[in-house]
Amino acid sequence: MSTVAVVEPVRNRHASTRLALDEVTGTTAVSRLTGAIRIGVIIAATLLFAFGPESVRAHPAVTLCLVAVAWCYGVTTVCLPRLERIGTREAMAVGLVDAVVATELLASTGGSTSPAVAILFLVVVSGGIRIRLRGAVVLTLAIAAATFMVGMLANTAPPVHERLGWSAWWSGFLFFTGLLAAGITFLAERQQEQVLGAQARAQVEHDAAEYERELRDRLLASYQAQQDGLRIILHEFRTPVASLSALGSNLVRKGGTEETRHMASVLVASHVEHLAEMLDGLADVARMEGSPLGTPRRREVDLEQFLLAAADAAGLRPPQLHLVVTPANAQVVVDVRLRRVITNLADNAVRHSESRPIDITARAGAQEIEISVADRGPGLRPEQLAGVTEKYVSLGDSRGTAGLGLWIVEQITRALGGHLYFRARDGGGLRVDLTIPR
Known part of the structure; x- marks a missing residue:
């Protein structure tokens, strides 16, 4: 103007x-x-x-x-x-x-x-x-x-x-x-x-002064949005790329059973598909049709394989991962952005649990899907639970894009119409409960 x-x-x-x-x-x-x-x-x-x-x-x-x-x-x-x-x-x-x-x-x-x-x-x-x-x-x-x-x-x-x-x-x-x-x-x-x-x-x-002030605010907001978008993109691509690198190395090395190599190939394909979906989301952002958090894309998945692939992208695999899905072999239609939620929760759990086991349980109900991610890390004090999902707030040691993972989890969960709960786990650690409507 x-x-x-x-x-x-x-x-x-x-x-x-x-x-x-x-x-x-x-x-x-x-x-x-x-x-x-x-x-x-x-x-x-x-x-x-x-x-x-x-x-x-x-x-x-x-x-x-x-x-x-x-x-x-x-x-x-x-x-x-x-x-x-x-x-x-x-x-x-x-x-x-x-x-x-x-x-x-x-x-x-x-x-x-x-x-x-x-x-x-x-x-x-x-x-x-x-x-x-x-x-x-x-x-x-x-x-x-x-x-x-x-x-x-x-x-x-x-x-x-x-x-x-x-x-x-x-x-x-x-x-x-x-x-x-x-x-x-x-x-x-x-x-x-x-x-x-x-x-x-x-x-x-x-x-004129009001216009200049509004223009300055819009420019600053646009610059901040670009910076946030870059940080989110770096954060979201970091874990699946690292997992692909590890899986690729395992496939190149000789040894291992045929079943192990087949599972690794399936996970590689799943990760590649997930990265392609994230790239589609970035294309929407470039056309000003979406946000770095992605756009809705729903498809039918095997819930157990979906959670395994999401956890594997964060480097979480059996035997450290204990996964229980009810009912077994549940087929559900979900927004593919749910995978980013699970990957970020798994990544957070892995970083704070070291080698201790992490439990992921899921139940596919008639109206909603309930998922729980529980670790045996140091956990959080009661006063820390309220601010754990604030942007750029990190309660542990991390580098680069620290403080974005749980914020992304909360933002995507809200976009999916779900609810997110953080609570201390009995015996030590943190438990995150997630409910998403079907």
Whole structure:
């Protein structure tokens, strides 16, 4: 994943935040507030026309028409709040309509003597809030110019100097009021953009740091997995290769009975088959389809011959090996990874028992297979039993891949859906009980 891939989602979130913010502030809040104020101003203009001084009714038909149009216009803007969305063309159009209606109302109700001039104050303020800076300045200039002309021409009864003073005052006041509202809104938007920009940059930096941290963790985990895989492979190949070497030497040497040589040949073939299966597992790992612990492969075996071959791969053979299988000549379907479990247990027993006998018993039940490996070695203290299968924990003298054998046993047993139990053996030594579902 590139930096762009990290930044783009943040930019999208930033844009979404801006759109959501505009939706809330531009449509929901400002639009409804402006609409409510507009309706209030129309109500005030209606009351002014009905109960105000006679001067506001100099052109009653025109004023009444303007009030009616204002009511229709006000209700429409309330029902369609999107028309007042900040910074849009619709908002500019609404501002122009406000200005025209208010200016016409000012002209029809007395010009320089009309109290309706106050409405223009609200028009320029709302325009400065809803319209972008340039449009707000243009609208304010237009309202100021229209106010000046209305003040000079709508009612010629006051002296010219009075109309001139009134027009200049109100046009200037409206212009600077609109300019102030637009400037404050512009500065507020700039500050908001800076805050959002700072938040977006902070989020980008945070996401980039998180990505780098995750990438580093993945790389370290991948490196550790490779190292673990190599250690497991070395550990698993060491014992069957050593057994093959010993069997090969025995076959090459002259002597021995025909039965012994035949048994050695059978074991060599079994070991070669087992190594081939392990190589298939490694091929799966290379294709990212498995793990160094192997993939499930089930086949039917003679349980006694299967256990003999697994123990022989660890260098455990009669008479040191005492093997009892119940029932005799049991044929079972097992995952071939079970052989690696037995080989590792036998290897552990051989290393700690020296030349003392090792007992392997097995019972093929209807639902599960029970296997026990018991030695007469030094055994383990009760407090050592809980941690005996931890990775890289070795409770005896060993070299190279020490601390992996019993960890592999536990991992494969779990993968097979079985259970593993370590306990002290009566009379000294260690007993390992294993149950695997059929």
